[in-house]
Amino acid sequence: MAKSSMTFRRAGWLFLAAPFFGFSTGALFPLVALELDRLGFGGAFVGSVTSLYYAGSMTGALTYGWIVNRVGYKVGFFAMAMLAGVATFALTQFDDPFVWLGLRFLGGYALGGYYIVVDSWVPALGTRQTRGRLFAGFETLRLLATAIGPSLIVVGATTTSITLVAIGYAVSFVPALFNDAPNPKAKDRRLSGGIAGLAQCFPFALAVAFCGGIANASFYGLSAVYANAGLLAYNAGALCGPFAAGFAMERIGPTGLFVFLGVVASVATLMAVADMHPSRCCPEGTEMAHAG
Numbered sequence: 001m002a003k004s005s006m007t008f009r010r011a012g013w014l015f016l017a018a019p020f021f022g023f024s025t026g027a028l029f030p031l032v033a034l035e036l037d038r039l040g041f042g043g044a045f046v047g048s049v050t051s052l053y054y055a056g057s058m059t060g061a062l063t064y065g066w067i068v069n070r071v072g073y074k075v076g077f078f079a080m081a082m083l084a085g086v087a088t089f090a091l092t093q094f095d096d097p098f099v100w101l102g103l104r105f106l107g108g109y110a111l112g113g114y115y116i117v118v119d120s121w122v123p124a125l126g127t128r129q130t131r132g133r134l135f136a137g138f139e140t141l142r143l144l145a146t147a148i149g150p151s152l153i154v155v156g157a158t159t160t161s162i163t164l165v166a167i168g169y170a171v172s173f174v175p176a177l178f179n180d181a182p183n184p185k186a187k188d189r190r191l192s193g194g195i196a197g198l199a200q201c202f203p204f205a206l207a208v209a210f211c212g213g214i215a216n217a218s219f220y221g222l223s224a225v226y227a228n229a230g231l232l233a234y235n236a237g238a239l240c241g242p243f244a245a246g247f248a249m250e251r252i253g254p255t256g257l258f259v260f261l262g263v264v265a266s267v268a269t270l271m272a273v274a275d276m277h278p279s280r281c282c283p284e285g286t287e288m289a290h291a292g
Contacts, residue, residue, distance in 0.1 A: 012179075013175045013176060013177075013178045013179035014121065014122065014125070014138070014175065014176055014179045015137065015138060015141060015175075016175035017077075017172045017173070017174075017175040017176040017179075018138055018139075018141040018142040018145065018172075019141055019142070019144075019145035020145075020168045020169070020171050020172035020175075021081070021084075021114060021142065021145075021168070021169065021172040022141070022142035022143065022144070022145030022146040022149065023145040023146065023148060023149040023152075023168055024084070024088070024149065024165045024166075024168035024169045024172070025111065025146055025149065026145065026146035026147060026148065026149020026150055027149035027150060027151075027152035027153070027161070027164075027165050027168075028088060028107075028149075028162070028165045029050075029150075030150050030153045031152065031153060031161055031162055031165065032046075032049065032091070032104070033046050033050075034153065035091070035162070036049065036100070039095060041097060045097060048101070049100060049101060049104050050104075052101050052104050052105045052108070053104040053105065053107060053108035053111075054108055055105060055108065056104070056105035056106060056107065056108025056109040056110075056111070056112065057108040057109065057111045057112040058108075058112060059105075059108075059109055059112060060108065060109040060110065060111065060112020060113040060114075060115075060116070061112035061113075061115060061116060062112075064076070064080070064109075064112060064113035064116040064117070065116050065120075067079070067113070068116060068117055068120060073117060073120065073121045073124075074176065074177065074179075076113070076116075076117050077114075077117050077121070077173060077176045078173050078176075078177075079113075080110050080113040080114050080117060081110075081114075081169055081170060081172050081173040081176075082169075082170060082173070083106060083107075083109065083110040083113070084107055084110035084111070084114075084166075084169040084170075085166045085167070085169035085170035086166070087103045087104075087106040087107040087110065088103075088107060088162060088165050088166040088169060089162070089163060089166035090103050091103055091162055092159045092162050092163060092166075110169075118138065122134050122135050122138050123135065125179075147241065152164065152165070241264075244260060245257055245260045245261070248260040
């Protein structure tokens with residue numbers, strides 16, 4: 001018991017870093033979508049920005065391990081947090097669409113790097129008996145903060161809002177700075193089968209994960225534009241969704257996540273189709289107010 005509590009004390013500072021990063025990530029998706037909509041860019045461009053963000057994330061996940069192995073967890077976390085913060089703040093300085101594409105790619109790269117650092121650092125702080133609880137606790141804090149993050153859009157898609165997000169990314173490093181960080185030089189480990197091996201053993205699991213990525217990225221990237229002056233409802237959904245999905249997974253198992261998302265998607269589709277018909281209280285030609 002004493003050893004377990006000591007482990008959680010060692011991880012405490014890193015746990016404080018999770019909400020900052022999660023809140024900033026959750027807030028930035030709708031802010032970016034709303035800002036691009038305000039600047040007059042179409043939905044196709046907003047979708048392209050989102051796709052490039054995840055392209056950066058995938059690149060970061062594939063390459064950032066090389067950086068962490070050479071500079072360690074603390075420096076790796078610092079570099080990732082600063083990159084996320086600078087790339088976010090730079091969004092307030094440029095209106096050029098090509099610059100936005102590049103900056104979102106860099107922001108995505110930082111996200112991929114974040115997962116590489118955390119996936120290595122959190123388990124290294126624990127023992128075989130405590131690693132699962134440590135990681136579950138860390139991800140719970142991050143996801144809760146991510147769900148709360150969209151509430152920042154009540155300020156509007158403004159320079160101030162995006163600047164606050166950039167500060168949140170940068171500040172996330174401060175607690176991590178004080179964390180007790182084991183930093184062994186990791187060996188270059190290669191998966192024998194890689195993606196090809198996974199596809200051979202679990203083809204449908206990979207396909208479901210691929211579909212989940214499509215739905216998740218599309219939702220985060222474009223739903224704020226669809227929701228538009230309905231931002232309160234968006235926030236409420238962001239807060240309730242993770243709890244409901246977690247309950248579904250607890251009752252059904254891991255596949256409960258996709259059952260839940262399938263139900264939500266079906267209901268949303270039916271309501272979207274129903275809402276295509278003008279309401280009596282909303283005469284034709286009435287325009288919705290744009291945020292920001």
